[in-house]
Amino acid sequence: xxxxxxxxxxxxxxxxxxxxxxxxxxxxxxxxxxxxxxxxxxxxxxxxxxxxxxxxxxxxxxxxxxxxxxxxxxxxxxxxxxxxxxxxxxxxxxxxxxxxxxxxxxxxxxxxxxxxxxxxxxxxxxxxxxxxxxxxxxxxxxxxxxxxxxxxxxxxxxxxxxxxxxxxxxxxxxxxxxxxxxxxxxxxxxxxxxxxxxxxxxxxxxxxxxxxxxxxxxxxxxxxxxxxxxxxxxxxxxxxxxxxxxxxxxxxxxxxxxxxxxxxxxxxxxxxxxxxxxxxxxxxxxxxxxxxxxxxxxxxxxxxxxxxxxxxxxxxxxxxxxxxxxxxxxxxxxxxxxxxxxxxxxxxxxxxxxxxxxxxxxxxxxxxxxxxxxxxxxxxxxxxxxxxxxxxxxxxxxxxxxxxxxx
Numbered sequence: 001x002x003x004x005x006x007x008x009x010x011x012x013x014x015x016x017x018x019x020x021x022x023x024x025x026x027x028x029x030x031x032x033x034x035x036x037x038x039x040x041x042x043x044x045x046x047x048x049x050x051x052x053x054x055x056x057x058x059x060x061x062x063x064x065x066x067x068x069x070x071x072x073x074x075x076x077x078x079x080x081x082x083x084x085x086x087x088x089x090x091x092x093x094x095x096x097x098x099x100x101x102x103x104x105x106x107x108x109x110x111x112x113x114x115x116x117x118x119x120x121x122x123x124x125x126x127x128x129x130x131x132x133x134x135x136x137x138x139x140x141x142x143x144x145x146x147x148x149x150x151x152x153x154x155x156x157x158x159x160x161x162x163x164x165x166x167x168x169x170x171x172x173x174x175x176x177x178x179x180x181x182x183x184x185x186x187x188x189x190x191x192x193x194x195x196x197x198x199x200x201x202x203x204x205x206x207x208x209x210x211x212x213x214x215x216x217x218x219x220x221x222x223x224x225x226x227x228x229x230x231x232x233x234x235x236x237x238x239x240x241x242x243x244x245x246x247x248x249x250x251x252x253x254x255x256x257x258x259x260x261x262x263x264x265x266x267x268x269x270x271x272x273x274x275x276x277x278x279x280x281x282x283x284x285x286x287x288x289x290x291x292x293x294x295x296x297x298x299x300x301x302x303x304x305x306x307x308x309x310x311x312x313x314x315x316x317x318x319x320x321x322x323x324x325x326x327x328x329x330x331x332x333x334x335x336x337x338x339x340x341x342x343x344x345x346x347x348x349x350x351x352x353x354x355x356x357x358x359x360x361x362x363x364x365x366x367x368x369x370x371x372x373x374x375x376x377x378x379x380x381x382x383x384x385x386x387x388x389x390x391x392x393x394x395x396x397x398x399x400x401x402x403x404x405x406x407x
Contacts, residue, residue, distance in 0.1 A: 039110025039144045041167045044121035051107035051118050051406030054369060054378060056399040057082050057094055063103050065123060065405070066378070066393060076103060077125040087403035088139035088148070089276055091126075091166060094401070099131040100150055102171065107406035108143045111277070118406075127171050131157055138187045138228045140235075141277045143167060147174060147211060149186030149193055156181040158195045160188065160211065175213030187228050189235045190248035192216065194255070196225045196237075206237060206244065208253045220244055220255050229272040231279050233295040238269050238283070245295055258298050266291070266302055275363045276407055278316035280336075284309060290322065290339060303339035306332065310353065315363045315383065323368055323383055325361045329353055331370055333383045343387040351375055362404045371402040378402065 040046060054066040055076070063076040084095035090108040094101045106123035109116055133154025140146045144167040150159040156179040165172040177195060184196035184203050191211050196203045203225040208218030227238035234247035234256075242259035260268065269283030269291045279296040284305075290312050292301040308327040312334075315321040320336030329347035334340065349359040349372045357373035367390065368381040376398060380391040 039108065039117050039119060039142070041119065041121065041144055044119045047118050047120060049118060050109055050116065051120055052364070053105065053107060053405050054393075054402055055087075055092055055103070055105045055123075055405045056371070056378075056395070056402045057085065057092065057103070058395075058397040059373075059400040060397070061094075062397060063092070063125065065105060068380075071393075074123065076105075076123045079103065079125060082401055084134075085401035085403060086137035086139065087405065088141065088143055089403075089407040090143035090405060091139075091148075092401075092403050092405075093137045093139075093148070093150075095135050096128070098128065099152070100129045100135050100137065102126040102128070102166065104166070104169070105403075105405035109407055110144070111141060120406075124169060126166065126169060129159060129161065129171060129173070131155060131159065133181070134183065136183070136185050136228075138185055138230075138235075139163075140188050140230050141232075146190065147188035147193060149188050149195075151184040151186045151196065153183045154181055156184075156198075158184070158186045160186060160193050160209075160213075163188075174211045175209065177209070177213060183226070185225055185228050185237060187235050187237055187246070189246045189253060192248065192253040194235070194237065194244075194246055194253075196222065206255075208255075216253055218253055218255065220257070224268075227269055227271040227283060229274065229281050230277070231274070231281060231295045232277050233279050236272060236281060236293065236295060238272065240268055242268075242300070243293060245298065256298065258293065258295075258300065260300055261302070264302065269293075273311070273313035273363075275313070275315050275317070275365065278314065280314045280316040282312045282314040282322055284312055290324070290334075292322075292336065303334075303336075306334065306339060306341045311361050313361060313363050317365070317384075319384070321383060323361060323363050325349070325359065325370070327353065329359075331361065331368065331379075331381060331383075331387060333387050343383070345379075345381065345387045345389065348372060348377075348379055349375065357398070357400070360402045362402070364404060364407060369402070369404055371399050373398045373400055 079101040080096035082094040092103040131152035138149040158177040182198035208216035222239040267286030272281040322334040329350035333343040352374040378393040
């Protein structure tokens with residue numbers, strides 16, 4: 001049944017939501033799965049069911065959480081007006097004029113490989129990390145351990161945050177390294193991080209560092225690095241000629257190179273997206289197609305685009321589904337083997353795309369979520385059921401950025 005719900009603030013509403021199981025970590029030794037805490041944090045409640053919600057920030061910086069179980073809404077607080085957003089499934093990292101402001105949604109999942117633990121706590125606006133210029137944020141799939149990387153383009157500062165401290169409401173920098181300014185990356189990998197380096201303002205390589213900022217001696221070429229994502233296999237960094245796949249082996253940081261297929265002329269992927277933690281990731285090959293990277297098989301596949309696209313994400317389920325957002329506002333369900341269209345919606349976000357309002361398309365185990373900022377709507381889509389619109393939520397303000405949290 002399709003329903004339409006108006007979002008409004010409920011005083012004292014409890015953030016309780018329903019979520020798909022969050023997937024894994026960057027390699028066996030960096031998963032933290034042997035941690036006796038199992039993702040527990042003092043003051044948090046462990047619950048029997050997975051949590052799921054949509055946490056949004058409007059154009060003025062107001063932060064709200066939609067509980068997808070009881071459809072209540074909680075006002076969390078305010079940040080400065082955002083220009084971009086990154087999430088790890090618990091925290092929201094909002095780009096502002098002065099750096100990155102961090103919101104804790106208060107819901108998360110701990111992946112223990114063969115089972116999961118689910119938690120909820122009070123949401124909060126945690127504070128900010130100062131920095132100059134566009135910031136690239138890289139996270140892992142665990143929200144109570146490891147690190148979170150931030151690379152500031154104008155200053156060149158490479159910052160690694162202590163994610164365990166974040167889980168306690170504290171913003172603590174493990175290191176801040178000065179580099180030549182460039183559009184780079186700081187990618188956490190277990191107790192290490194890969195940091196891009198540049199020449200003449202263009203990224204040329206990545207170098208390994210310990211969590212306290214000491215160089216490990218590992219260095220790998222990576223021209224024009226762009227895009228990063230963590231799967232259950234490892235952390236991916238996009239390069240002009242392919243990708244680097246990093247994981248921790250024992251006490252050592254390891255990096256493998258996965259080159260694009262020989263003879264390819266398609267543009268490299270500039271970003272990657274998937275159902276969190278799954279081995280397969282997807283990215284646009286410019287206007288020429290869709291790159292699929294199977295991190296388990298260490299292989300690329302180039303699929304044709306059925307129509308001009310603005311975003312693509314790999315569901316990586318048994319059916320091999322891909323989800324794509326078309327330039328005309330339709331959501332497409334694609335066959336991961338040949339790129340053919342299996343189902344599609346009507347043009348849901350045409351107004352947002354024509355006004356550069358940046359819709360967000362998110363996939364989880366059972367549903368997809370699409371924000372329609374200009375239309376003041378959020379859509380829940382059952383992609384396995386012919387792209388059926390399962391629920392539609394009206395929003396009181398423009399949901400400029402939306403993250404699925406609790407996963």
